[in-house]
Amino acid sequence: MGYECLLALDKKYGDELKNATLILGNGSSISYSSKFAxxxxxxxxxxxxxxxxxxxxxxxxxxxxxxxxxxxxxxxxxxxxxxxxxxxxxxxxxxxxxxxxxxxxxHPVMSDIDPATVHDKVFRIMMDYRYIIDLNYDFLLYWILSNNGFLSSFPIEENGARRNVFQGSPFQYFYDGFRKNCGTHLSFDYDFVEEEIRKEEKTGIFYPHGNLLFVRDKFAGETLKIKSDGDLFDVVDKDWEKGYTPLFISEGTANKKMNSIR
CATH class of the missing domain: 1.10.287 (Helix Hairpins)
Known part of the structure; x- marks a missing residue:
């Protein structure tokens, strides 16, 4: 399913999808670039x-x-x-x-993502899901969630219903569990995530196939998330040069995959 299909789903089912789980397969990436096929x-x-x-x-x-x-x-x-x-x-x-x-x-650059679709529609729709499971390796979902500049504080009417347009950081509304600072990376802290769930409703993001965002620590084997205030690709390149292993779940059996996911 491509990201634009979320608009059709929302129009057809509306509040029925609230707190549902959204799974993004390869088609969602292909919808932005056929090069992901x-x-x-x-x-x-x-x-x-x-x-x-x-x-x-x-x-x-x-x-x-x-x-x-x-x-x-x-x-x-x-x-x-x-x-x-x-x-x-x-x-x-x-x-x-x-x-x-x-x-x-x-991989396409961030400017290839259509702001009119992402900022005004897709982002808000994603906020209604309880969990989003991204099976892709690319940055597209992360870019959609992390791109600032459109959040405002007034209600709007869409498809005959009123929606609130939220103000503030997008990550007030989404979490992926990587919060703890670990040098130039973030490390996963499950207990912290669980605490945040109780504090406020957020949409959980999961990457069971791995992602370009993640690397394995070359010393401890811990899964880390890259941090960047600039070009993510530059950070990825530097990590690879330093010997960090990109985390792609491509093991051959279900048990091996599950071990890596965990």
Whole structure:
């Protein structure tokens, strides 16, 4: 579902969606840029001939499908004591990193987001949901939620009903659990989030597939959220140069995925 479809949902169901859970799949990102489609990511990625043969073998351009197959092959190799050089593991990691790098390269800039749609409509509609689950790796949802400049303090009428346009920081109305300062990053503090839920109603944001916003601490293995007062891409690049690992949940089994999500 693209973000613009939220407007149609709101028009049709209105208050019935209040406190519902919204799941944003790949279509929401594709609605802003067709480059987020798997076929486009595949075309842009700098695969070796050997890596391309894997995609050809399984007749797919889906990164995550190939990563799952490689993970399964690695598990079989462990049991049968094969691939002592761990080539399968190496190919897995190379393709995973190419997925991250390709998304980074093709990602649209913030100015590509239409302010009239985002600021006046989509943001307010998202505030009515109890939870938003974003399955995408990109910055689009974060940009929608964090872009200031439109919040005001007067009621408006829309679709025959009056709505309040809120004033202040967007993150007075949304939370993702990353609050605790940890140097140049934010760390996750679940107890703090639970306390905030009791203090005031907020919409919870979750990224179960990971996101460009998150990295694994290279020393402690903790999941951190990048902080930036400027260009997020600059911070991402600097983090990668420092050895932080981007957090993309692309493990091969449900149990492995669940461990990473947790």
């Amino acid at each position: 798997y076929s486009s990511l595949y075309d842009e990625a700098a695969f070796t001939d050997e890596e391309k043969q894997l995609f050809d073998k399984f007749k797919t351009n889906n990164f995550e499908y190939i990563l799952r197959k490689l993970f399964q092959a690695s598990e079989v190799n462990k049991v049968l004591e094969l691939d002592q050089g761990k080539k399968v593991n190496s190919v897995y990691e190379n393709i995973r990193l190419k997925l991250i790098e390709t998304i980074r390269c093709i």
